[in-house]
Amino acid sequence: MSEYKTFSADEAMAFADKHSELFGDHSKLTAKEFGDGNLNLVFRVENDKGTSLIVKQALPYARCVGESWPLTTDRARIEAEVLKMHHRFCPGHTVEVRYFDPVACAILMEDLKAYRILRTELNAGKKFNHLAPQMAKYLANTLFYTSDFVLSSEHKKAEVARFLNPELCLITEDLFFTDPYCNHERNNIEPAILEKAKTLWHDEALKAEVAALKADFLSKPQALLHGDLHSGSIFIDEENCKVIDAEFGFYGPIGFDVGSLLGNLLLNYIACPGLHQAEDAAEQQAYLLQQAEQLWQHFSQTFTELMSRETQDPALDNSLYQRRFLQQVFSDAIGYAGCELIRRTVGLAHVADLDSISDAGKRADCQRLALKLGRELIMQRGELSNISQLQTLVRYQHTS
Ligand code: ADP
Ligand code: MG
Numbered sequence: 001m002s003e004y005k006t007f008s009a010d011e012a013m014a015f016a017d018k019h020s021e022l023f024g025d026h027s028k029l030t031a032k033e034f035g036d037g038n039l040n041l042v043f044r045v046e047n048d049k050g051t052s053l054i055v056k057q058a059l060p061y062a063r064c065v066g067e068s069w070p071l072t073t074d075r076a077r078i079e080a081e082v083l084k085m086h087h088r089f090c091p092g093h094t095v096e097v098r099y100f101d102p103v104a105c106a107i108l109m110e111d112l113k114a115y116r117i118l119r120t121e122l123n124a125g126k127k128f129n130h131l132a133p134q135m136a137k138y139l140a141n142t143l144f145y146t147s148d149f150v151l152s153s154e155h156k157k158a159e160v161a162r163f164l165n166p167e168l169c170l171i172t173e174d175l176f177f178t179d180p181y182c183n184h185e186r187n188n189i190e191p192a193i194l195e196k197a198k199t200l201w202h203d204e205a206l207k208a209e210v211a212a213l214k215a216d217f218l219s220k221p222q223a224l225l226h227g228d229l230h231s232g233s234i235f236i237d238e239e240n241c242k243v244i245d246a247e248f249g250f251y252g253p254i255g256f257d258v259g260s261l262l263g264n265l266l267l268n269y270i271a272c273p274g275l276h277q278a279e280d281a282a283e284q285q286a287y288l289l290q291q292a293e294q295l296w297q298h299f300s301q302t303f304t305e306l307m308s309r310e311t312q313d314p315a316l317d318n319s320l321y322q323r324r325f326l327q328q329v330f331s332d333a334i335g336y337a338g339c340e341l342i343r344r345t346v347g348l349a350h351v352a353d354l355d356s357i358s359d360a361g362k363r364a365d366c367q368r369l370a371l372k373l374g375r376e377l378i379m380q381r382g383e384l385s386n387i388s389q390l391q392t393l394v395r396y397q398h399t400s
Helices: 009-018 075-089 116-125 130-143 153-162 166-177 191-201 204-219 255-275 279-312 321-346 362-380 387-399
Strands: 030-033 040-046 052-058 066-070 097-101 105-108 223-225 235-236 242-243 251-252
Touching: 009 030, 009 040, 009 052, 009 105, 009 153, 040 242, 052 075, 052 235, 052 321, 066 362, 075 097, 075 105, 075 130, 075 166, 075 191, 075 223, 116 235, 116 255, 130 223, 130 242, 130 255, 166 251, 191 321, 204 321, 255 279, 255 321, 255 362, 279 321, 279 387, 321 362, 362 387
Parallel strands: none
Antiparallel strands: 030 040, 040 052, 052 105, 097 105, 223 251, 235 242
16 A cells, blocks of 8 residues: 555555454454444454454544544554554553554554453453552553663663654643643533632642643653553453553653542542442442552552663662652652543543443532642642542532
8 A cells, every 4th residue: 555545444454464363264254343442444354264353444534523623643663663662561451553554553462352351341340359469560661661760861762763753642732631621612611610620720729830840741752652642542351451542641740640540549449439339339439449559559669679770871870869759750640640630521532430320419429529639649649658648638528
C-alpha cells in the first residue's frame, strides 16, 4: 500500500494475514470492527480454529467526534513504539505488538480476548489481588528504564524528540489542566453539580496548583510515559494484567502515569456507594484503598532497587538524591490523581464508574465527592509524606 486508506474489514483481514504466520492461505478468516474506543478503528481477525489478532488503525480524525476534529495518524506510530518499548522492559504486562505499518497507520497486535477491561470488572465489584503488584512492576520498569538514570544524555534527547507527540499532548493539556477550571464549552457538567463545578473556576489557590502541575506536564521529560493509564487501558484476568492503548505516550513526569492509575482507583472508590449495596460497597472500598497502598509501596520499592542497582549516570547514583526524587514523584502522582478525579467529573471525557450510577441523587453525591477529594489531593500533595496519610485523607473525605 503506497498511501493511507481507511481499512474495510476485508482489508484489515488481508493486513493481518500478510503480516503474521498465524493464519496462512487455507485458513478461513473473518474480521469484525468492534472497537468501543474514542479515536480509532479496532478489528478482530480470526481463523476457523479461533486464533485471532487485533488490527488497530488510526483514523485521520477523532472517531467519537467525526471529521470535524482532525487528528494526526502519527499517533499510531507513537502507540506502536511506546508499546514495543514498554514490552521490552515489562513483557508480562504490556500487550505485544506484532507489526506496525507506518503508511496504513495500523498496528497488528496480540488479541487479549481472554481478558476483560479492568474498569468494567471494578464497576461490577470484582477484586484482583494481583492488580497493584503487577501494575507497580509495569510502572517501575517502563519508567525507570526510559529515564535519565539509564539512558545516556544523547540517547535520551533523541528519544524525547522521537516521542514528542504534540497533538495528543495538547488534548491532555486542555482536558486535564485547562477546561475543568473555566467555563469551557467542551466541559460536560451535570446540572445537579453545576454550582459546585463553578466554584472551581474561581478557586485561585487551586488553579495555581493546577498550573504548577500543568507546567511540569509540559516541561519535565523524565521518562517515556504511557500517557493514558486509566482503567480502560488495562486488561485483566484471574492471574495477569496487560496494558494497551499508548497513543498518548511521550516523555513526561513519572508521577503522571502513577497518578492516572491511582486516580482511577480512587474514582472507583468514590463511585462504590452508588454502584453497590452498602456492605459490598464498604468491602470494595477497603479493597481499592489497599490496592492504592500496594501500588505505591511496590512501585517505590522496585524503583528504589532499580535506582540503586542500575543507575548509569554517576552523578545521579546518590541515594539521598534518589530518595528526594521518589518523594517528588509521590507528590506529583497525588496531584495528577486529583486532576484525574476532577476532569473525569466535569470535563469532556467521563468514566462509567460515576456515569453509570443510576440513582441521580447518589450520582450527584459521588460527583461532588470526586471534586472535593480531587481538590484536597491537589492542594495537599506536598504535605502528604507517605501513602498511609493518603489513605487517611481519602477515608476522612468519605465520612465527612
Ligand atoms: P482507542 O484508542 O480508540 O480508545 P483502544 O485501544 O482503547 O482504542 O481500544 C478500543 C477497544 O478495542 C478496547 O476497549 C477493547 O475492547 C478493544 N481492544 C483494543 N485492543 C485490544 C486487544 N489487544 N485485544 C482485545 N481487545 C482490544
Ligand atoms: Mg486511545
